[in-house]
Amino acid sequence: MSSSRATFYAHQTMNLYARYGLSDNAKRLLRDHDQWRMGSLDRDQLGRNVRMSPDLRKSITDTITKCAAMMRKKPDEVKNCIEIIQACTEILDAADKPPDLEGFPFLTLPAELRQIVYGWYATKIVASTLVAYQSDNCDCGKWTSPNTSATPTIYRVDMALARTCRQIKTEYLEFVYHKYTLYFDCCCELNKRLKINPALRSSLRSIKVHWNGPVSDKAFTRLAKCQELKHLDIVVSKSTTCFETPREKEMRRYFRSLKPARLVDALGIDELLTIRGLTSVCVSHVNAKQNVKRTDEERANLQGLLRVKLLVSGLD
Numbered sequence: 628m629s630s631s632r633a634t635f636y637a638h639q640t641m642n643l644y645a646r647y648g649l650s651d652n653a654k655r656l657l658r659d660h661d662q663w664r665m666g667s668l669d670r671d672q673l674g675r676n677v678r679m680s681p682d683l684r685k686s687i688t689d690t691i692t693k694c695a696a697m698m699r700k701k702p703d704e705v706k707n708c709i710e711i712i713q714a715c716t717e718i719l720d721a722a723d724k725p726p727d728l729e730g731f732p733f734l735t736l737p738a739e740l741r742q743i744v745y746g747w748y749a750t751k752i753v754a755s756t757l758v759a760y761q762s763d764n765c766d767c768g769k770w771t772s773p774n775t776s777a778t779p780t781i782y783r784v785d786m787a788l789a790r791t792c793r794q795i796k797t798e799y800l801e802f803v804y805h806k807y808t809l810y811f812d813c814c815c816e817l818n819k820r821l822k823i824n825p826a827l828r829s830s831l832r833s834i835k836v837h838w839n840g841p842v843s844d845k846a847f848t849r850l851a852k853c854q855e856l857k858h859l860d861i862v863v864s865k866s867t868t869c870f871e872t873p874r875e876k877e878m879r880r881y882f883r884s885l886k887p888a889r890l891v892d893a894l895g896i897d898e899l900l901t902i903r904g905l906t907s908v909c910v911s912h913v914n915a916k917q918n919v920k921r922t923d924e925e926r927a928n929l930q931g932l933l934r935v936k937l938l939v940s941g942l943d
Contacts (some may be wrong), residue, residue, distance in 0.1 A: 635661035643707055647693050652686035660714050663721075670721050677722035684722065687715045734794060745802040748788055756808040756835060765815030767840030767866070797826055804830040805855065811836040814895065818846035821853070828853055835860035837913060838867045843895030851902045859905055859937065863890065863921050863929065864913035870894040890921070890929050900936045908933045 635658050638644065644654050659676060662668040677683050694708040694715075733741070789796040804827055811817040817836050821828055831853045838861050840846070850856065868888035871879070875892050890896070910930035912920045 634664075638707065638711070641707070643711070647690075647697055647708075647711075649690055649693065650686050652680075652683050653690040656683060656687060656718055657690075657711070657714055660718050670724070673718065674721035674724055677718060684719075687718055691715050734792075738798075741798060742802060745788075745799050748799075749803065749806065752803075752807065754807075756810050757803070759809040759811055759816070759820065765813055765819075765840065767813040767815045800826045801830040805832045808833040808835055808858065808860070810834075813837055814840040814843040814846035818842045818849060821846065821849040829855065831856055833858035833860075835862065835911075837862040837864065837918075838893070838895065838899075839864065839869065841870045841894070843870065843893070844872075844898045847895045847898035847902070851898065856902070857905055858907045858909075859902065859933075860909040860911055861899075861929070861933070862911045862913050863926060864918035865921060866918055867921070868893045872896075890925050891932075899933070902937050904939055905937045906939060908937050 638657075639654075643649075644657075649657075656673075656677065659668055659673050663670055663673050677687070691712055694712050698705050698708045733744075736744075786799075789799050809831065811820075811834070814836060817834075818840075821831075828849070832855050834850070834856065836846075850859075867890065870893075871888065872892060872894050875888060908930065910926050910933065912923075912926055
């Protein structure tokens with residue numbers, strides 16, 4: 628490729644394209660070719676433009692034909708026609724070159740820069756609390772309203788980036804787990820995910836969970852081992868005390884007139900109180916459309932207990 632060859636704009640100033648009868652598509656590609664020569668357009672992009680449009684490729688062959696005809700009619704136009712034909716052949720070479728599939732070496736960037744990229748990608752997530760997992764295959768017996776309008780709207784989060792490769796998946800999920808509050812509909816799902824997902828265990832920072840299910844004790848035991856956990860929001864309902872602790876089962880064998888279980892007797896209370904090092908704790912009522920609420924007194928009493936036991940000393 629000679630650096631002394633006339634540019635697209637030089638030919639345009641000479642009115643060559645109008646005199647030769649070149650199409651708008653041909654002029655567009657010749658302009659792109661000129662930008663490639665100057666370094667402002669990638670060769671792969673130039674070739675991609677031609678490959679994606681049969682009309683653009685046809686305009687190149689038509690241009691070569693018109694230039695050849697012009698050379699026969701007017702020999703003094705040979706120099707200009709040859710320059711245009713050379714540009715056309717280079718455009719066709721770029722189109723016929725196999726595309727570069729290697730892509731950008733993203734994983735060679737420092738970890739700090741990759742975290743910034745993950746932050747940019749996550750800007751499309753507008754919610755501060757994400758519904759982590761929902762499954763109907765657990766044994767907690769959580770009630771689902773038959774009225775679909777009673778179910779809170781779930782906004783799907785685009786996790787396509789997590790499907791690129793294992794390392795990016797791990798890094799991006801750790802970023803999401805660390806930045807957003809994850810909501811679990813029951814302790815069954817929480818226990819299951821903490822058991823099988825090491826990235827969740829190591830990066831979970833903020834969580835909201837509906838306290839119910841037959842494995843609440845196991846779920847809170849695993850949650851207590853999450854070193855990065857700083858915020859906990861416990862959602863309580865009447866189903867929180869549906870499952871008895873081993874002690875309560877033993878007592879009911881002999882004291883059958885016991886009143887309905889209190890929150891302090893709910894399955895998982897002892898394990899919940901082993902969690903330490905939090906900076907904020909909250910106890911919330913369940914959505915009235917999803918389950919039966921407990922009393923405000925019970926909610927406030929449990930919140931007071933958790934703040935005394937779970938918070939870092941001096942924060943509350």
